[in-house]
Amino acid sequence: MATLGDKLVDKRIIERNIAKGLISKEQYEQHLAGLPDKEGDCERVEIDPGESTGSPPRE
Helix, strand or coil: CCCCCCCCCCCHHHHHHHHHHCCCCHHHHHHHHCCCCHHHHHCCCCCCCCCCCCCCCCC
């Protein structure tokens, strides 16, 4: 839904925008339903907590 600005549907402030009447819950749900699925575009990264480059090893 290109007519909705990114700031209007920002997940950090959407509840406030709905309460103010700037967007309806139905419009927000339609916006979410129209977003593309990007799950397959990511790369999984495993982090070993024992391998830290930022601090010296614990003794």
